[in-house]
Amino acid sequence: xxxxxxxxxxxxxxxxxxxxxxxxxxxxxxxxxxxxxxxxxxxxxxxxxxxxxxxxxxxxxxxxxxxxxxxxxxxxxxxxxxxxxxxxxxxxxxxxxxxxxxxxxxxxxxxxxxxxxxxxxxxxxxxxxxxxxxxxxxxxxxxxxxxxxxxxxxxxxxxxxxxxxxxxxxxxxxxxx
Amino acid sequence: xxxxxxxxxxxxxxxxxxxxxxxxxxxxxxxxxxxxxxxxxxxxxxxxxxxxxxxxxxxxxxxxxxxxxxxxxxxxxxxxxxxxxxxxxxxxxxxxxxxxxxxxxxxxxxxxxxxxxxxxxxxxxxxxxxxxxxxxxxxxxxxxxxxxxxxxxxxxxxxxxxxxxxxxxxxxx
Numbered sequence: 001x002x003x004x005x006x007x008x009x010x011x012x013x014x015x016x017x018x019x020x021x022x023x024x025x026x027x028x029x030x031x032x033x034x035x036x037x038x039x040x041x042x043x044x045x046x047x048x049x050x051x052x053x054x055x056x057x058x059x060x061x062x063x064x065x066x067x068x069x070x071x072x073x074x075x076x077x078x079x080x081x082x083x084x085x086x087x088x089x090x091x092x093x094x095x096x097x098x099x100x101x102x103x104x105x106x107x108x109x110x111x112x113x114x115x116x117x118x119x120x121x122x123x124x125x126x127x128x129x130x131x132x133x134x135x136x137x138x139x140x141x142x143x144x145x146x147x148x149x150x151x152x153x154x155x156x157x158x159x160x161x162x163x164x165x166x167x168x169x170x171x172x173x174x175x176x177x
Numbered sequence: 178x179x180x181x182x183x184x185x186x187x188x189x190x191x192x193x194x195x196x197x198x199x200x201x202x203x204x205x206x207x208x209x210x211x212x213x214x215x216x217x218x219x220x221x222x223x224x225x226x227x228x229x230x231x232x233x234x235x236x237x238x239x240x241x242x243x244x245x246x247x248x249x250x251x252x253x254x255x256x257x258x259x260x261x262x263x264x265x266x267x268x269x270x271x272x273x274x275x276x277x278x279x280x281x282x283x284x285x286x287x288x289x290x291x292x293x294x295x296x297x298x299x300x301x302x303x304x305x306x307x308x309x310x311x312x313x314x315x316x317x318x319x320x321x322x323x324x325x326x327x328x329x330x331x332x333x334x335x336x337x338x339x340x341x342x343x344x345x346x347x348x349x350x
Contacts, residue, residue: 115317
């Protein structure tokens, strides 16, 4: 009986070793996102739309606002045609919550009122910038894999933004000592 | 031509929410375990020469390319414009505001990319990381996600249209 329990624990911990490796998520999600297009493209486009935190959130939020307020905010064709929009981000929230609870890593972390305002504004502007280039860094990765040169330029711009951001963050940290 | 996938249209329209929520749960679990972050990958590399997260993000590009290539070979009709550069030139895959010229899309990609990288670094994570941290109980990340939701409506209702008219007015779109 103990042996069975031990081997079950071994399997669980070796599975967790794989899950903790970012390469596994990268490769798996890349291939699955491609498969998702094969599976669901009959419902509508665009292409290379398997996973996007910005666009998929936009689809869910705008669809909800449209249903409640009777507006006609634009969403992707696939979300327009399907019975419900793409729910990937809702899935991420659920999956990460279950995982955090299971591994006892769930911990309420609060911040100051000012920091909340910064994060709220940060999220708002982040969404606008991401939708300017037609996707968050994840859909940009899918589009680069799909052969989109504009997405590749966007990726280079993200890297430039990161370099500028590091300079600013370092300056702020030095000033605050 | 309408793209034809592995599922017929009648089945696909029902499958969309089910398949995407399951896919999301898988991503959420893996991202929580690995602390996956695209922008964090670049940050860690430039600040500390750490490649763990960066290789994860590069693996996503490689995985997507392999996936698209293999499935395109099997069912080309579901991947109509693969490989995009060869079928559609320098135009972007649809998703950004519609009706601009290629130059306009490139300008938007540069502005958007810089903004995304900048905000991501300063607030400590790309949107996926923020969503995952929300599920781990981080209230600041939750506010970021709420901001994204508000941003989606504000962007779609106003900003998108303004940007297109501004760019057309300036003669660069």
